[in-house]
Amino acid sequence: MSRFPSLxxxxxxxxxxxxxxxxxxxxxxxxxxxxxxxxxxxxxxxRRADEWTALGRSLWISTATVALAAVVGVPLAFLFAxxxxxxxxxxxxxxxxxxxxxxxxxVIAFLYLWGESGVGTRxxxxxxxxxxxxxxxxxxxxxxxxxxxxxxVYFYLFTRAALARFDGALLEAAAALxxxxxxxxxxxxxxxxxxxLAAAAVLTFLTALGSFSAPYLFGGSxxxxxxxxxxxxxxxxxxxxxxxxxxxxxxxxxxxLVARRLESGAAPARQRGVPPARRASRxxxxxxxxxxxxxxxxxxxxxxxxxxxxxxxxxxxxxxxxLLPPVLGLANxxxxxxxxxxxxxxxxxxxxxxxxxxxxxxxxFVAARTAARxxxxxxxAELLIGLPWAVPATAFAVALATTWSVDRPWQGRFLLVxxxxxxxxxxxxxxxxxxGRATLAGLAQLDPGLEEAARSLGASKLRTLWxxxxxxxxxxLAAxxxxxxxxxxxxxxxxxxxxxxxxxxxSIEILSSLRLQExxxxxxxxxxxTALSAAAFLLLGRERER
Amino acid sequence: xxxxxxxxxxxxxxxxAGCGGNGRTPLLxxxxxxxxxxxxxxxEFERANPSIDLRFxxxxxxxxxxxxxxxxxxxQGDVWFGGPDAIFARAAAEGLLAPYRPSWADAIPxxxxxxxxxxxxTFRTLPVLVYQEKLVPADQVPADWDDLFAERFRGRVLIRxxxxxxxxxxxxxxxxxxxxxxxxxxxxxxxxxxxLDAATKEYVANxxxxxxxxxxxxxxxxxxxxxxILLQRAQGSPLGYRFAASGTPVIDDSIALIEGAPHxxxxxxxxxFAGSADALRLAAERAFRIxxxxxxxxxxxxxxxxxxxxxxxxxxxxxxxxxxxxQEWMGQWDRTVRGRGAPAGGG
Numbered sequence: 001m002s003r004f005p006s007l008x009x010x011x012x013x014x015x016x017x018x019x020x021x022x023x024x025x026x027x028x029x030x031x032x033x034x035x036x037x038x039x040x041x042x043x044x045x046x047r048r049a050d051e052w053t054a055l056g057r058s059l060w061i062s063t064a065t066v067a068l069a070a071v072v073g074v075p076l077a078f079l080f081a082x083x084x085x086x087x088x089x090x091x092x093x094x095x096x097x098x099x100x101x102x103x104x105x106x107v108i109a110f111l112y113l114w115g116e117s118g119v120g121t122r123x124x125x126x127x128x129x130x131x132x133x134x135x136x137x138x139x140x141x142x143x144x145x146x147x148x149x150x151x152x153v154y155f156y157l158f159t160r161a162a163l164a165r166f167d168g169a170l171l172e173a174a175a176a177l178x179x180x181x182x183x184x185x186x187x188x189x190x191x192x193x194x195x196x197l198a199a200a201a202v203l204t205f206l207t208a209l210g211s212f213s214a215p216y217l218f219g220g221s222x223x224x225x226x227x228x229x230x231x232x233x234x235x236x237x238x239x240x241x242x243x244x245x246x247x248x249x250x251x252x253x254x255x256x257l258v259a260r261r262l263e264s265g266a267a268p269a270r271q272r273g274v275p276p277a278r279r280a281s282r283x284x285x286x287x288x289x290x291x292x293x294x295x296x297x298x299x300x301x302x303x304x305x306x307x308x309x310x311x312x313x314x315x316x317x318x319x320x321x322x323l324l325p326p327v328l329g330l331a332n333x334x335x336x337x338x339x340x341x342x343x344x345x346x347x348x349x350x351x352x353x354x355x356x357x358x359x360x361x362x363x364x365f366v367a368a369r370t371a372a373r374x375x376x377x378x379x380x381a382e383l384l385i386g387l388p389w390a391v392p393a394t395a396f397a398v399a400l401a402t403t404w405s406v407d408r409p410w411q412g413r414f415l416l417v418x419x420x421x422x423x424x425x426x427x428x429x430x431x432x433x434x435x436g437r438a439t440l441a442g443l444a445q446l447d448p449g450l451e452e453a454a455r456s457l458g459a460s461k462l463r464t465l466w467x468x469x470x471x472x473x474x475x476x477l478a479a480x481x482x483x484x485x486x487x488x489x490x491x492x493x494x495x496x497x498x499x500x501x502x503x504x505x506x507s508i509e510i511l512s513s514l515r516l517q518e519x520x521x522x523x524x525x526x527x528x529x530t531a532l533s534a535a536a537f538l539l540l541g542r543e544r545e546r
Numbered sequence: 547x548x549x550x551x552x553x554x555x556x557x558x559x560x561x562x563a564g565c566g567g568n569g570r571t572p573l574l575x576x577x578x579x580x581x582x583x584x585x586x587x588x589x590e591f592e593r594a595n596p597s598i599d600l601r602f603x604x605x606x607x608x609x610x611x612x613x614x615x616x617x618x619x620x621x622q623g624d625v626w627f628g629g630p631d632a633i634f635a636r637a638a639a640e641g642l643l644a645p646y647r648p649s650w651a652d653a654i655p656x657x658x659x660x661x662x663x664x665x666x667x668t669f670r671t672l673p674v675l676v677y678q679e680k681l682v683p684a685d686q687v688p689a690d691w692d693d694l695f696a697e698r699f700r701g702r703v704l705i706r707x708x709x710x711x712x713x714x715x716x717x718x719x720x721x722x723x724x725x726x727x728x729x730x731x732x733x734x735x736x737x738x739x740x741x742l743d744a745a746t747k748e749y750v751a752n753x754x755x756x757x758x759x760x761x762x763x764x765x766x767x768x769x770x771x772x773x774x775i776l777l778q779r780a781q782g783s784p785l786g787y788r789f790a791a792s793g794t795p796v797i798d799d800s801i802a803l804i805e806g807a808p809h810x811x812x813x814x815x816x817x818x819f820a821g822s823a824d825a826l827r828l829a830a831e832r833a834f835r836i837x838x839x840x841x842x843x844x845x846x847x848x849x850x851x852x853x854x855x856x857x858x859x860x861x862x863x864x865x866x867x868x869x870x871x872x873q874e875w876m877g878q879w880d881r882t883v884r885g886r887g888a889p890a891g892g893g
Contacts, residue, residue, distance in 0.1 A: 111755075116759075116764045117764050217751050220748060220749060221884050231709045231710075233608075234608055234710045235709055236636060237873070316781055317761070320761050320763070405617065405619040405620055415619075418620050418622035497612070497613075497616065501574055501601050512605065514754045515578075516581060516582075516604070517754040517757055519754065519758065
């Protein structure tokens with residue numbers, strides 16, 4: 001091979017480093033250079049017991065979230081992959097829909113459903129004949145419940161995808177050799193699932209570590225690092241907030257490195273076989289019972305979505321101490337017709353999320369191809385692809401805002417703050433791990449012989465890419481694109497730092513409606529956001545299933 | 547393939563619908579004042595200045611500060627309209643604000659003006675005691691700040707997260723400053739805050755949730771500022787209010803030009819407008835804002851505003867001291883008081 005491919009690969013690494021690593025380096029250097037002193041702030045941080053408490057809680061919450069999400073998601077995945085019952089196909093999609101509920105919208109829906117005066121809580125209290133609420137949605141328990149609810153989907157989707165690729169012949173062979181079901185599970189199935197479980201665990205851990213909405217609304221005095229950073233900032237301790245952000249980032253990067261070790265020990269999942277046939281229940285009654293339980297479960301999982309819809313139908317200040325809203329109407333939806341501006345955020349969010357997803361697909365594909373070969377360029381590319389996950393979104397947004405706020409082309413810095421380009425670019429970078437790592441996983445299963453065969457039959461590079469590689473990678477690309485689109489479309493942490501008048505997204509409109517005490521209008525935007533997210537999920541989901 | 551193609555086409559064509567320049571100077575205002583006031587001001591201001599297109603971005607005052615700070619190298623906003631003067635002071639100290647002395651400046655009390663003409667008070671924010679009218683009988687309505695931790699409200703007090711709130715920061719710092727003035731030390735103030743913490747059921751993340759929770763009966767009393775409460779009442783929320791008998795620590799709600807504003811002339815026009823007698827009257831009549839100017843004849847103000855000004859007793863305390871100490875005090879409160887005595891801390 002000529003030197004050019006290697007040069008091209010380093011060019012890709014340089015591009016990634018410029019987009020992802022450079023802003024972080026610029027911010028870190030600025031913090032170190034701050035006159036009052038990063039050092040002083042760091043000493044202050046190390047001295048304070050409450051900072052260590054928050055750090056410990058962040059770690060604990062993230063670890064516990066991984067455990068809970070796995071406990072919910074993995075069995076569900078097995079149920080839908082291995083059992084046959086009425087409505088299985090539909091239910092299989094429905095139970096994944098919490099992923100379509102963006103974090104900010106999700107916690108608000110949760111609050112109105114299971115909060116102290118929430119509709120679900122009141123129903124339970126009435127059913128039990130209680131005078132007050134049976135629980136309070138606050139503290140670590142509340143954070144964990146919300147996290148488990150919104151993140152089990154990662155385990156569910158990843159495990160299902162792995163089970164769909166799982167070669168049933170392996171199980172048969174093991175059984176023929178005399179392994180019992182338990183042994184088969186631990187010695188055959190679980191090792192095959194290891195890469196998928198590891199990937200889901202990393203995603204869940206990092207998402208929980210950076211999670212802001214749930215601890216912010218439900219944490220109360222139970223502080224984790226993300227809410228601690230906000231409190232410091234709001235109190236004017238900017239230096240301290242920077243130190244806290246740096247520490248959280250280091251923690252996340254450490255998590256990512258540990259995860260890479262775990263993953264690297266896993267066997268490459270290059271299996272292509274027929275998964276074991278789904279087992280229908282022996283009796284029809286049992287099948288129907290399973291189906292009914294499935295629908296009940298789906299209803300419980302979709303209750304927050306329904307709550308959101310209900311809230312959007314409640315006119316302002318009409319629902320106080322009643323069990324169910326006394327008045328329903330379309331007044332909130334009517335507000336969308338007010339002036340031309342009301343629908344602009346919907347358009348903004350859509351074009352930015354689509355642009356970011358397409359961009360992240362292309363860049364993620366190029367980056368993954370670079371990373372697929374395990375040389376130095378490859379390892380550098382792989383680390384850079386994962387980095388946007390590890391860095392807390394707020395820190396990332398601030399880093400981008402700092403780096404792109406000056407026009408110094410000779411330093412590789414351009415003026416993007418205040419332009420419509422910055423927010424979609426931020427979404428794109430933030431989504432890169434989703435598309436990049438999904439492609440990487442797809443490439444690991446790609447038989448290199450296919451590409452070689454195409455080339456030897458005279459297909460050009462481009463034609464091989466388009467007619468062979470991309471079609472084979474389609475499910476992986478679709479899965480990555482789906483996660484990318486959902487993250488960009490529902491984002492509010494990056495948006496709140498980087499939006500401009502012309503790029504105001506839906507989530508900012510929700511936040512501002514909430515601030516103005518227009519809960520109904522916030523719910524209307526929440527319903528739109530969720531519905532479009534769900535549509536994207538289902539559309540790309542069909543692609544995934546191929 | 548077809549539905550996807552259709553979806554994609556419609557997605558990509560949407561943003562085009564929202565655009566359309568009109569040749570007017572776009573003036574960007576960052577403001578925590580809600581649509582209630584800003585839509586009024588937008589219409590009125592654009593009528594007087596047809597060549598300017600006023601656009602406002604609605605956000606909390608902390609977010610305005612963060613945003614102006616992060617855009618320092620390439621300012622996007624022209625005017626910062628609204629927020630407690632304490633946070634303006636932080637921005638002023640970092641050189642984020644541009645000096646401009648509006649023609650109405652002399653009608654503003656000296657204490658509500660910043661050194662170097664960097665920002666000026668436009669409205670007065672008045673912290674009040676708030677209660678759920680349906681759930682608190684008339685003879686039990688709180689009458690002074692100390693009533694917040696009265697036995698009858700124990701465990702039914704909701705407080706907006708004070709770190710995040712200019713109103714609550716002022717109230718807390720006021721207690722400590724007063725303790726320093728009357729007893730010579732801070733102990734009395736910390737005891738007061740400790741008792742309030744013990745009575746507090748929950749620190750609520752934002753005002754909207756605070757009102758929801760009160761309206762839905764999760765708690766029955768709080769302290770908040772008057773304008774929001776009057777707006778809530780106008781929409782039918784069962785929230786009553788009282789001025790504290792011992793005094794109200796008045797907060798200046800300010801306005802400033804942003805340093806390096808891209809449309810300075812238009813920004814100046816808006817600052818002039820926002821402090822004009824007509825705009826202040828409009829804000830008082832339609833959006834429950836109390837003007838900071840002292841030269842407006844009382845008879846030009848609506849009844850409710852005259853009534854408020856007659857009943858409210860401004861608290862007499864060292865505002866400068868409280869403002870300068872707020873960061874230290876609130877940090878200490880966060881570490882040593884918050885949640886220590888809560889009757890039902892989260893589980």
